[in-house]
Amino acid sequence: MIIEINPVNCGIYSITHKESGQAYVGSSIDIRSRICQHLKSLSRGKHHSSKMQSLYNSSEGNTAFECRILEACSEDELDEREAFHIETGNSELNIATTKFGRQARKIAGRKPRQTVAKPKPPRKTRCDKKSDDAKRAAKVARQRERRAQQRAAAAEMSI
Incomplete structure (x- = not known):
């Protein structure tokens, strides 16, 4: 070569x-x-x-x-x-x-020679952040509820 x-x-x-x-x-x-x-x-x-x-x-x-x-x-x-x-x-x-x-x-139908930069994903808005916060709060509430049910079940077993 x-x-x-x-x-x-x-x-x-x-x-x-x-x-x-x-x-x-x-x-x-x-x-x-x-x-x-x-x-x-x-x-x-x-x-x-x-x-x-x-x-x-x-x-x-x-x-x-x-x-x-x-x-x-x-x-x-x-x-x-x-x-x-x-x-x-x-x-x-x-x-x-x-x-x-x-x-x-x-x-x-192929791409042209010049490459075009890929578009960036959209930034999170306040609404998106609020919905993320709401999802986290709901998850924490479910976890607390599950723990409370487990404690109640354990207390019933010990009686």
């Missing part, structure tokens, strides 16, 4: 099978971590490209692939530049051939 160390974070990359020359072209806002995700899913046998997975399984694993940064670009240009590289280059391992990147995820 060859990964060129490069300060580029956002851009287009390729993962090429050394023996066959077949390549996968992708885009990411964080190329290094995205390539690591590909290699991790390949090693687990769960890569989304079945062609790439079968090449991985039939060869020496990660060492059979070469990773390269093809182009650095802004986040706004990712889809356009990825489409260009897939259409003009060697990209037999890509599944999508008509829509790329975010466009393909929108069609497939």
Whole structure:
């Protein structure tokens, strides 16, 4: 496995099978971590490209692939530049051939690239706190009533 160390974070990359020359072209806002995700899913046998997975399984694993940064670009240009590289280059391992990147995820109904922070649970209001206090008070009252019944039953037994 060859990964060129490069300060580029956002851009287009390729993962090429050394023996066959077949390549996968992708885009990411964080190329290094995205390539690591590909290699991790390949090693687990769960890569989304079945062609790439079968090449991985039939060869020496990660060492059979070469990773390269093809182009650095802004986040706004990712889809356009990825489409260009897939259409003009060697990209037999890509599944999508008509829509790329975010466009393909929108069609497939997947999450967009940017992650949205999960909404925080609503804070407890005074009403919620009062209802919690009322629940606690009712629980304590039940416990006291149960103890009183146990004492009465014990007193009847001793008489």
